[in-house]
Amino acid sequence: MGATGHPVAGRDGLAVLDAEEIRRSLTRIAHEILERTHGGDGVVLLGIPTRGVPLARRLAARIGEFEGVEVPCGSLDVTMHRDDLRFRPARALGRTDLPPSGVDGKTVVLVDDVLYSGRTVRAALDALTDLGRPRAVQLAVLVDRGHRELPIRADYVGKNLPTSQREVVHVLLAEVDAQDAVMISDEGRPS
Amino acid sequence: MSGSWLIKGAEVAGSGGLAVADLLLTGGTITAIGAGLSEAGAQVLDASGLIALPGLVDLHTHLREPGREDAETVETGTRAAALGGFTAVHAMANTEPVADTAGVVEQVWRLGREAGYCDVQPVGAVTAGLAGARLAELGTMADSAAHVRVFSDDGRCVADPLLMRRALEYVKAFDGVIAQHAQDPRLTEGAQLNEGEISGRLGLAGWPAVAEEAIIARDCLLAAHVGSALHVCHVSTAGSAEIIRWAKSKGWPVTAEVTPHHLLLTDELAVGYDPVFKVNPPLRTAADVAELRRALADGTIDCVATDHAPHPVEAKETEWSEAAFGMTGLETALRVVQQAMVDTGLLDWPGVADRMSVRPARIGRLTGQGAPLAVGGPANLTLYDPAAPAEPVSAAGASKSRNTPFAGMPLPGRVVATFLRGTPTVLDGKLAR
Amino acid sequence: MKRHLISAADLSRGDALLILDTAEELASLADRPIKKLPTLRGRTVVNLFFEDSTRTRISFEAAAKRLSADVINFSAKGSSVAKGESLKDTALTLEAMGADAVVIRHSASGAAHRLAGWVRGSVVNAGDGTHEHPTQALLDAFTIRRRLKGATARGTALDGIRVTIVGDVLHSRVARSNVLLLSTLGAEVTLAAPPTLLPLAVDTWPCAVSYELDSELPKSDVVMMLRVQQERMTAAYFPSVREYSRRYGMDAARMAKMPDHAIVMHPGPMNRGVEIAAEVADSVRSTIVEQVANGVTTRMAVLYLLLGGTEFPEVTS
Numbered sequence: 001m002g003a004t005g006h007p008v009a010g011r012d013g014l015a016v017l018d019a020e021e022i023r024r025s026l027t028r029i030a031h032e033i034l035e036r037t038h039g040g041d042g043v044v045l046l047g048i049p050t051r052g053v054p055l056a057r058r059l060a061a062r063i064g065e066f067e068g069v070e071v072p073c074g075s076l077d078v079t080m081h082r083d084d085l086r087f088r089p090a091r092a093l094g095r096t097d098l099p100p101s102g103v104d105g106k107t108v109v110l111v112d113d114v115l116y117s118g119r120t121v122r123a124a125l126d127a128l129t130d131l132g133r134p135r136a137v138q139l140a141v142l143v144d145r146g147h148r149e150l151p152i153r154a155d156y157v158g159k160n161l162p163t164s165q166r167e168v169v170h171v172l173l174a175e176v177d178a179q180d181a182v183m184i185s186d187e188g189r190p191s
Numbered sequence: 192m193s194g195s196w197l198i199k200g201a202e203v204a205g206s207g208g209l210a211v212a213d214l215l216l217t218g219g220t221i222t223a224i225g226a227g228l229s230e231a232g233a234q235v236l237d238a239s240g241l242i243a244l245p246g247l248v249d250l251h252t253h254l255r256e257p258g259r260e261d262a263e264t265v266e267t268g269t270r271a272a273a274l275g276g277f278t279a280v281h282a283m284a285n286t287e288p289v290a291d292t293a294g295v296v297e298q299v300w301r302l303g304r305e306a307g308y309c310d311v312q313p314v315g316a317v318t319a320g321l322a323g324a325r326l327a328e329l330g331t332m333a334d335s336a337a338h339v340r341v342f343s344d345d346g347r348c349v350a351d352p353l354l355m356r357r358a359l360e361y362v363k364a365f366d367g368v369i370a371q372h373a374q375d376p377r378l379t380e381g382a383q384l385n386e387g388e389i390s391g392r393l394g395l396a397g398w399p400a401v402a403e404e405a406i407i408a409r410d411c412l413l414a415a416h417v418g419s420a421l422h423v424c425h426v427s428t429a430g431s432a433e434i435i436r437w438a439k440s441k442g443w444p445v446t447a448e449v450t451p452h453h454l455l456l457t458d459e460l461a462v463g464y465d466p467v468f469k470v471n472p473p474l475r476t477a478a479d480v481a482e483l484r485r486a487l488a489d490g491t492i493d494c495v496a497t498d499h500a501p502h503p504v505e506a507k508e509t510e511w512s513e514a515a516f517g518m519t520g521l522e523t524a525l526r527v528v529q530q531a532m533v534d535t536g537l538l539d540w541p542g543v544a545d546r547m548s549v550r551p552a553r554i555g556r557l558t559g560q561g562a563p564l565a566v567g568g569p570a571n572l573t574l575y576d577p578a579a580p581a582e583p584v585s586a587a588g589a590s591k592s593r594n595t596p597f598a599g600m601p602l603p604g605r606v607v608a609t610f611l612r613g614t615p616t617v618l619d620g621k622l623a624r
Numbered sequence: 625m626k627r628h629l630i631s632a633a634d635l636s637r638g639d640a641l642l643i644l645d646t647a648e649e650l651a652s653l654a655d656r657p658i659k660k661l662p663t664l665r666g667r668t669v670v671n672l673f674f675e676d677s678t679r680t681r682i683s684f685e686a687a688a689k690r691l692s693a694d695v696i697n698f699s700a701k702g703s704s705v706a707k708g709e710s711l712k713d714t715a716l717t718l719e720a721m722g723a724d725a726v727v728i729r730h731s732a733s734g735a736a737h738r739l740a741g742w743v744r745g746s747v748v749n750a751g752d753g754t755h756e757h758p759t760q761a762l763l764d765a766f767t768i769r770r771r772l773k774g775a776t777a778r779g780t781a782l783d784g785i786r787v788t789i790v791g792d793v794l795h796s797r798v799a800r801s802n803v804l805l806l807s808t809l810g811a812e813v814t815l816a817a818p819p820t821l822l823p824l825a826v827d828t829w830p831c832a833v834s835y836e837l838d839s840e841l842p843k844s845d846v847v848m849m850l851r852v853q854q855e856r857m858t859a860a861y862f863p864s865v866r867e868y869s870r871r872y873g874m875d876a877a878r879m880a881k882m883p884d885h886a887i888v889m890h891p892g893p894m895n896r897g898v899e900i901a902a903e904v905a906d907s908v909r910s911t912i913v914e915q916v917a918n919g920v921t922t923r924m925a926v927l928y929l930l931l932g933g934t935e936f937p938e939v940t941s
Binding site for chain 2: 710711712730732733734735737738752753754755756797800823824825826828829
């Protein structure tokens, strides 16, 4: 059963989270962040490109709505710190955009769409270290699909989604993909 | 190997075209030409399908000895010549020391006789040390055992017009000819490649066509004025061919040569900066190649001369501007001429005999060479298979040097045998001695 | 992108945009406390400089070090090359040292091409004779884009931007690379020079030609001045420095004829008073100082894209 009480759709390219479920997950995460950071004090949200960035903005917007707190928001590209660079062609870089208040002494909440092996987050922690010295770093993800290869865990999770390693999880967000959904398919994007 | 040879069933290049015949070579002379000649004691060579040409004569070769034996010697160079079908080569004078005295030219002549692969006719320098300042001892060289008749500062241009005039006048006394390397030094200072679209793109200093054409025009006028023989080395531009055509139309005593590489290759090849394509005069454009072919076909350009210029590996395996100028050419000449002139229908095999044997021997004033194949004539002949499958040229040959621009390029034909005064120097495509 | 960067013609429009956008991202590195990225850790970049050029060498060195690569500097003076070691032997020595990339500056056109045939790593041409200097063109393109487009620069090319390049085009590797790269990026390029300083076949190049500078100034968004060497005078390329300066030099009066937004560039080093007046070089329109900083970021982008992965990224342009 899905979060809304409707049957979760099957595992062949159909949505496992629809727009409504995504909206509720983000609302919940926003509340959890406020709870655990004493009302968002000193919090900076950094989305990991590509889709972590709109997710971070949505969280910042909700936090603003709920508490009237303006949480600084930005993006952190991790390409240059990846551990698998030598196995693929050199990739184009995403944007790194830190809010003017920086990260020193802040509680940085990294935001990404999917948590899988944990290597992206490790790269993000390295990238962050070169930018400053946060007081604490937390992790918010929309989907945790398991199969961690490093000792990394998320502080805030939208949905836990057990998957097999043959499957591919696709997160679609309106800002990038013109719709909101989380899909699973066997290897390769659904057309 | 001594004794007679019977060449059976060759296609003999004569004035009427190609005619199948047997040739009997005895004691250095062609003693019979006809059908079904008898074999009495002669060694037989089955030449069916092969073209028989008079032994090729090269008016322009660099044998490098004395002085640059790391690149080539008279022995290795004449081996390469024989494999290319040549029975005589003219050895240019830019050796170390320069061939500007009887002593050096006699040394080169003797080395050629000792090696025995082909006749070596030394060319004498025009100016002492090739310095372009005063005349070399032209008369003494003419009177020497080397019997020099062709004089050239090749490698350098005789740029001083007064000196060129004097040289032309002086050699009239012994029926000599001045062979000019036409390159105005001021217009070509530091020049690397034909001046054109490619040189501009590659950032290499350009070598303008006019640097060659202006000297040729001047020298044709000088030769006419003093009534002496001018030979133009390695013509490389369409404009040069036109000027020579004009001079000949006036009846002036001008002859000219073109290299095989200028009949086939263009400056496009320089794009990878490989100095194997660096040569003086430089490779030009496709339009120049087309005009040079036409000029050779109609006789405006009298002959093909290889300008065989061997260089050691380190002189070519470097940046373009540091590399030496020059390409080898003796072993591939006839194949290139087949590709560029015969297979394109511009010249027939009797025409090849004329441009690569008869006329060069005449210009070089060589006796006993360049005679059309006839009874009583010297037994200098080349047997060539034009139908041999096109094989990529190997850089490794008889020459000591490897700087051939044709390496890896498929060229048609194969020299099968070369006879020097009745003795084979090459049999079945390999050296026979 | 191809394995080597030897000519600006090696770059498609997509490749060039990828480099500019990557450089845009890397530019913010200069403002961070730790000006370093781990990306090329363990890679070796050799600076093979046969010509004196402290400025360019330092730029490449900084670029490589900011990406955590190991840098080996090899300058020709006082080395075995000065004693006559050939380019090929130098290349083989580098191979033995395991260079992942060789940045070469050499006085002979085509040296980078030849080197590429002898080493397994990537070759970056830092200027070969009078042939090309592609990273200079990239940093120039980057500078133009930033200055003229500011915040909207990312992802865009130089379509419609009018660039006039002034000076000794015949002997300029910077000119050759810029004509190629800027036109690939959609700019309209004009060369302004005396006829003696233009290559014979310049009409085959993707640019316009003018023998007069003044008529081009009001129509230019960018005026790029090339260095003119005094030695050209003795080879009769122009009669005197004074005449050259009068006809083709950029001074305050000429700068005033340019549109308000237009910029003046110079690859350096400058001959103040010959091709460019001091007041122009020091004016706010001049990009000379930022070209130096942009050089480091563009070279970082090039090194990252050549060495940061295994093969070369396919760009759908």
